[in-house]
Amino acid sequence: MSETITFTIDGKEVSAQPGQTIMQAADAAGIYIPRLCAFEGLVPHGSCRVCTVMVNGRAQAACTQPVADGIVVENDTEKLLAIRRDIIEMLFVEGNHYCMFCEKSGNCELQALAYRFGIAAPKYPYLFPKREIDATHPDIFIDRNRCVLCGRCVRASRDVDGKGVFEFVGRGPQKRVAVNAEANLADTDLKTSDKAVEVCPVGAILRKRVGYAVPVGRRRYDHKPIGSDIEQAASKK
Amino acid sequence: MSKSLEADVKKICKACGNDRTRMMDIVRSVQEQCGCVSGEAMDLIAREVSCHRVEVESVVSFYAFLSTRPKGKVVIRLCDDVIDEMKGSDQVAAALKTELGIDFGETTADGAITLEHTPCIGMCDQAPAAMVNDEVVTYLSGDAARSMVRSLREHMDPKKLVGRFGDGNNGHDLVRSMVHNNIRQSGEVVLAPLAEGAALKNALAMSPAEVIRDVKTARLRGRGGAGFPTGMKWEFTRNAPGTQRYVLCNADEGEPGTFKDRVILTERPDVLIEGMTIAGYAIGSDTGVLYLRAEYAYLRSFLEQALHDRRNKGLLGKDICGKKGFNFDIRIQMGAGAYICGEETSLISSVEGLRGDPKNRPPFPAQKGLHQCPTTVNNVETFCCVSRILEKGPGWFAQMGSKGSPGTKVLSISGDCHRPGVYEVPFGIKLSDVLKLCGAEDAAAVQVGGPSGTMVSPAEFGRTICYDDLATGGSVMVFGPKRNLLKVVRKFLEFFIEESCGYCTPCRVGNVLLLERLNRILDGRGEPSDLPYLERLGQTIKTAARCGLGQTSPNPVLTTLKSFRSAYESLVKEAPDGLQPSFDIGAALGDAKTITGRESVHF
Ligand SMILES: Cc1cc2nc3c(=O)[nH]c(=O)nc-3n(C[C@H](O)[C@H](O)[C@H](O)COP(=O)(O)O)c2cc1C
Ligand code: SF4
Ligand code: FES
Ligand code: FES
Numbered sequence: 001m002s003e004t005i006t007f008t009i010d011g012k013e014v015s016a017q018p019g020q021t022i023m024q025a026a027d028a029a030g031i032y033i034p035r036l037c038a039f040e041g042l043v044p045h046g047s048c049r050v051c052t053v054m055v056n057g058r059a060q061a062a063c064t065q066p067v068a069d070g071i072v073v074e075n076d077t078e079k080l081l082a083i084r085r086d087i088i089e090m091l092f093v094e095g096n097h098y099c100m101f102c103e104k105s106g107n108c109e110l111q112a113l114a115y116r117f118g119i120a121a122p123k124y125p126y127l128f129p130k131r132e133i134d135a136t137h138p139d140i141f142i143d144r145n146r147c148v149l150c151g152r153c154v155r156a157s158r159d160v161d162g163k164g165v166f167e168f169v170g171r172g173p174q175k176r177v178a179v180n181a182e183a184n185l186a187d188t189d190l191k192t193s194d195k196a197v198e199v200c201p202v203g204a205i206l207r208k209r210v211g212y213a214v215p216v217g218r219r220r221y222d223h224k225p226i227g228s229d230i231e232q233a234a235s236k237k
Numbered sequence: 238m239s240k241s242l243e244a245d246v247k248k249i250c251k252a253c254g255n256d257r258t259r260m261m262d263i264v265r266s267v268q269e270q271c272g273c274v275s276g277e278a279m280d281l282i283a284r285e286v287s288c289h290r291v292e293v294e295s296v297v298s299f300y301a302f303l304s305t306r307p308k309g310k311v312v313i314r315l316c317d318d319v320i321d322e323m324k325g326s327d328q329v330a331a332a333l334k335t336e337l338g339i340d341f342g343e344t345t346a347d348g349a350i351t352l353e354h355t356p357c358i359g360m361c362d363q364a365p366a367a368m369v370n371d372e373v374v375t376y377l378s379g380d381a382a383r384s385m386v387r388s389l390r391e392h393m394d395p396k397k398l399v400g401r402f403g404d405g406n407n408g409h410d411l412v413r414s415m416v417h418n419n420i421r422q423s424g425e426v427v428l429a430p431l432a433e434g435a436a437l438k439n440a441l442a443m444s445p446a447e448v449i450r451d452v453k454t455a456r457l458r459g460r461g462g463a464g465f466p467t468g469m470k471w472e473f474t475r476n477a478p479g480t481q482r483y484v485l486c487n488a489d490e491g492e493p494g495t496f497k498d499r500v501i502l503t504e505r506p507d508v509l510i511e512g513m514t515i516a517g518y519a520i521g522s523d524t525g526v527l528y529l530r531a532e533y534a535y536l537r538s539f540l541e542q543a544l545h546d547r548r549n550k551g552l553l554g555k556d557i558c559g560k561k562g563f564n565f566d567i568r569i570q571m572g573a574g575a576y577i578c579g580e581e582t583s584l585i586s587s588v589e590g591l592r593g594d595p596k597n598r599p600p601f602p603a604q605k606g607l608h609q610c611p612t613t614v615n616n617v618e619t620f621c622c623v624s625r626i627l628e629k630g631p632g633w634f635a636q637m638g639s640k641g642s643p644g645t646k647v648l649s650i651s652g653d654c655h656r657p658g659v660y661e662v663p664f665g666i667k668l669s670d671v672l673k674l675c676g677a678e679d680a681a682a683v684q685v686g687g688p689s690g691t692m693v694s695p696a697e698f699g700r701t702i703c704y705d706d707l708a709t710g711g712s713v714m715v716f717g718p719k720r721n722l723l724k725v726v727r728k729f730l731e732f733f734i735e736e737s738c739g740y741c742t743p744c745r746v747g748n749v750l751l752l753e754r755l756n757r758i759l760d761g762r763g764e765p766s767d768l769p770y771l772e773r774l775g776q777t778i779k780t781a782a783r784c785g786l787g788q789t790s791p792n793p794v795l796t797t798l799k800s801f802r803s804a805y806e807s808l809v810k811e812a813p814d815g816l817q818p819s820f821d822i823g824a825a826l827g828d829a830k831t832i833t834g835r836e837s838v839h840f
Contacts, residue, residue, distance in 0.1 A: 047783070048741070049781040082777075083777050086747075086781075087743060087781060090743070091742060094742075123770075124750050125753060149742075164291065164292065167294070167295045168592070168739075169294050169298040170298045171298070171299050171737065171738050172737040172738070173739065173746075174739070178295070181290070181291075
């Protein structure tokens with residue numbers, strides 16, 4: 001019933017439905033736009049800016065920007081790759097990411113992005129922030145050293161679990177994820193089955209006693225770079 | 238749980254209708270009455286307005302004037318803006334510290350007085366200045382600060398610190414402030430007196446569409462900085478689907494060096510309120526909100542009275558000017574210390590009782606703004622221009638100023654000049670003429686448009702103030718030949734870092750990295766490659782940031798790298814030994830040295 005919208009991404013014609021975002025349309029067309037805070041099924045957040053694309057020459061976040069007829073989208077350009085690389089490096093130096101012994105290693109979206117972008121070491125100096133770990137909950141812990149402030153847990157708990165266990169507090173560089181209690185995760189009604197526990201892209205919210213279960217070689221990103229599922233789905237079509 | 242706190246919080250929440258969207262008013266009142274919004278208070282508020290406790294915390298922790306830990310009965314907030322520093326705020330700071338016996342960020346042992354820093358409070362023309370609770374004290378010196386603390390210790394009443402009142406309405410019974418207007422040049426548009434109701438009556442004699450047409454014909458563009466055509470914005474708002482619409486006035490005036498809205502609010506509140514009322518008529522709205530920055534709380538009762546007077550005269554409220562069915566009223570929403578709330582979508586978040594995070598666009602406020610309803614947000618001065626356009630006609634307005642920028646602009650000039658203050662000038666005026674007006678012919682650099690604007694070098698003083706050249710929301714800061722511009726840049730970056738909402742990566746992290754590298758250069762550890770590093774980093778932040786704050790925050794670095802590159806070049810050097818000068822091996826081995834207790838051997 002609804003009319004179809006057509007536009008181009010890097011010169012390739014893409015069709016979409018009104019109300020879709022550029023990212024949704026690109027996914028359907030088998031074009032991977034790198035992302036971190038976006039997660040299927042959650043309202044887009046537009047905070048990490050890894051998905052920055054050019055729309056008619058203006059930078060926009062592909063995860064929040066709606067499609068429109070005839071727009072010219074640039075995605076895979078030198079300039080945008082450089083910007084995304086800068087942003088990913090910023091996320092690495094902003095926190096304390098000890099990938100080599102992190103439970104999430106191999107399944108971590110931040111680490112996988114770094115591999116896809118060929119980042120061996122960030123060009124920025126590490127900021128080494130002092131951040132808190134909360135292991136009070138019997139089954140789950142939150143290690144803010146590894147948090148990238150993507151807000152997936154905030155949205156999942158609020159919109160999917162209907163709980164509101166997590167929320168952002170503070171502003172600027174002091175911004176952090178807080179829990180709905182005086183201090184401790186143990187005093188919230190968070191359950192291991194909550195969506196909020198599942199969606200963390202990095203190793204910030206983890207279930208206890210299940211780390212390192214998958215051996216190296218069989219982890220999510222051991223063989224194929226992040227985004228290849230989207231790219232392959234299209235080549236099969 | 239203390240009984241009296243419970244009773245207080247309950248009462249405050251009830252007075253706000255236990256309405257979650259009135260969170261700003263609730264937490265401000267709790268802060269005022271109880272000295273802080275404690276964990277207990279947050280639990281109580283959450284219970285009363287039916288939200289999660291962490292949502293209350295997310296609001297309280299966002300705004301600089303709110304606090305979860307108790308503060309003194311009196312809070313002294315010394316402005317640490319770059320202009321104040323130039324005018325000697327260091328001596329004031331030192332005097333306050335010794336007299337109080339505490340450092341910044343601390344409270345005296347008896348819980349009486351807290352000492353803090355705060356960014357620009359809109360008093361750069363009478364710096365150094367500070368806030369003492371809601372009271373503003375200006376033209377401070379070390380001596381003045383000392384005697385201020387002594388008298389505070391006696392009576393603990395900030396009101397009593399005001400000796401002689403400032404000029405004009407600063408002496409009004411409801412203001413009683415020592416702030417000065419410093420109006421150096423009035424123009425015909427904004428600062429001229431208005432016959433009450435004249436513009437409104439003209440507007441009401443026309444259809445709303447005709448009013449919008451007049452604003453368009455006058456080619457009025459927003460005075461808040463972005464310069465969007467006002468008539469077009471109103472038309473979008475009017476035509477957007479919905480039954481409820483809102484008019485918001487942006488009186489957050491947070492761009493350092495800007496203080497013209499302060500003067501307009503003090504001397505021409507009627508012109509502003511009339512403009513908002515005309516906007517209400519034009520877009521089909523019955524509700525306006527004046528968002529007043531917390532720093533201007535001393536003007537609040539005065540503005541409430543101005544609204545009240547107009548209600549009594551039939552210029553606000555029901556059936557305005559006898560026009561059946563045209564109802565419009567305005568309430569004041571206080572801010573709580575956040576520059577980002579001047580960004581229009583953050584302002585909307587704040588009015589909705591949320592953290593002042595900007596919103597994703599689209600939808601734009603004209604489509605879905607306050608409470609998802611079509612909303613127009615305009616600057617104080619923009620509304621004043623509207624009044625004058627409706628009073629004197631769009632043709633009269635359009636012939637003033639320059640071709641692309643009709644009308645006048647009210648500038649706030651501060652820094653190294655003989656006559657700091659407010660100047661209403663025609664658009665298109667040369668910067669060199671502005672400098673002549675304010676007595677700053679020996680200026681070595683001028684920051685136009687505040688930290689997010691442009692640092693202009695003498696070679697470019699022939700440029701003009703207008704939307705197509707040097708755009709400005711009003712801030713003009715003058716720096717004389719003795720000033721270290723890179724230190725000014727550092728100050729601006731510190732400001733953006735403190736005021737970033739932290740939502741998006743480039744702004745939250747990138748600005749910290751810019752500052753780190755600038756500090757290296759200022760410390761003499763910079764290398765030539767640091768300059769392209771700063772340029773690339775700055776460009777990434779500008780391009781990828783989510784809102785106007787991040788999109789302009791690298792400007793101090795980028796514009797000085799362009800116009801004052803030699804200032805950087807003279808500080809950076811290639812290390813003769815080929816090692817990075819930024820790498821200090823002695824410092825890197827410092828920890829090891831402490832642990833092992835012996836000197837490391839290195840070359
Ligand atoms: C970080 C930031 C701060 C801003 N602060 C103000 C302000 O204090 N006052 C203002 O009128 N506009 C401010 N603006 C511009 C507003 O977003 C908006 O464009 C303006 O209020 C619209 O009114 P106008 O069209 O009448 O200028 C700010 C923008 C940004 C990005
Ligand atoms: S640029 Fe990003 S972090 Fe900075 S104020 Fe805007 S949304 Fe917040
Ligand atoms: S994925 Fe779009 S901003 Fe994070
Ligand atoms: S590997 Fe990325 S957070 Fe652990």
